Amino acid sequence: MQDKRSQILDAALTLCAEEGTAGAATARIAKAAGVATGTLFHHFASKELLIQALYEEVKQRLASALPAPEEQVTLCDAARHYWDTTLDWLLAHPRELRFLLGFFHSPALPLALRTRIIGETLPFLPRLLDQGVRQGCLTDCPQPLLLEVCQGQLLSCAALFVAEPERASDDQWRSAAFTLFWHTIARSPT
Template sequence: MSEKRAQILTTALRLFVTNGFHATPTSQIAKESGVATGTLFHHFKTKEELINTLYLETKEEMIQSLSIKVDEQETIKGKLRQIFFNAIHWSVAHPEHQLFYSQYSNSPFITNLTRELGYRRFQFIYDILKLGQEKEILKPINIDLMFEAIDGTLMGITKYLLTHPEKITDELCLENAFTLYWDTLKG
């Protein structure tokens, strides 16, 4: 990725999270990125393309973090526990990305195609959920519904931790949070 493109994405992330999509003109993104408006439009044809690219790249970064050491876990619960704690660590380490993800996951600015491409990146989690159901460890409910339930639970827990930073290192709090997450899933 070119340095200018990366700077545009970093600036857009900060401005979209702070000001919202409509209150962030491309001229402001270009100016605060230190590039000409023409350079911004060279990399992203429209503001909508910019936000969709940012959405997919945020998801890609998240997925890379979520998948760390998951394959090393032997049980369904262990795999989901690893994903849970990976998600918490990623969110705490990348609060702007987490806020962007939570603000724009259901936004009309994200195209259906982009949303579908984003969900495909989570396929490994869907596979774990399906295997857990086949082994009768997890609830026998629609996988999409189950995924949305755990995604919502994770977003809520993450929001709580980001607004109560002293809890991020509180092992009892984190274990209780995982129990809440696991109880959403287990059969």
């Protein structure tokens, strides 16, 4: 049996995925979770903090589903591994994807918070980007910008593949999606 905090987060995920964060009123979230509104506010002082906790929870779920790539692979191969496994997870979890798409650029999720949550839940990503910049494989630009580009492109591709599921299993489309992503962050030969 779920604890009340988990029930609230699950209900918030469903409502936010269906109606966006603005449409998911705390009273409706509490009712869907089967708890009193006061119980919701006992666990989360505000709706903004609830939604931020949900974002962190979704990122933690994703992180727990991502195995490390094989040892001694190239940076591009490691990126492809994480791209494919993350994409597969998002496609298998459409509620989470819809929530992330609706909340990713919300003013309730400022860049500093988004960057902190990524660093805590998916620590391999900033390390991989730093490694790529140091090795000269990736464009030398501020890490928050690289993180935004990585997340934005991945979410956009996942949304396309959810809308057109036949594309998600098409190797040519999957490969092209990664190639576009990689060419966006890779250092151009001079």
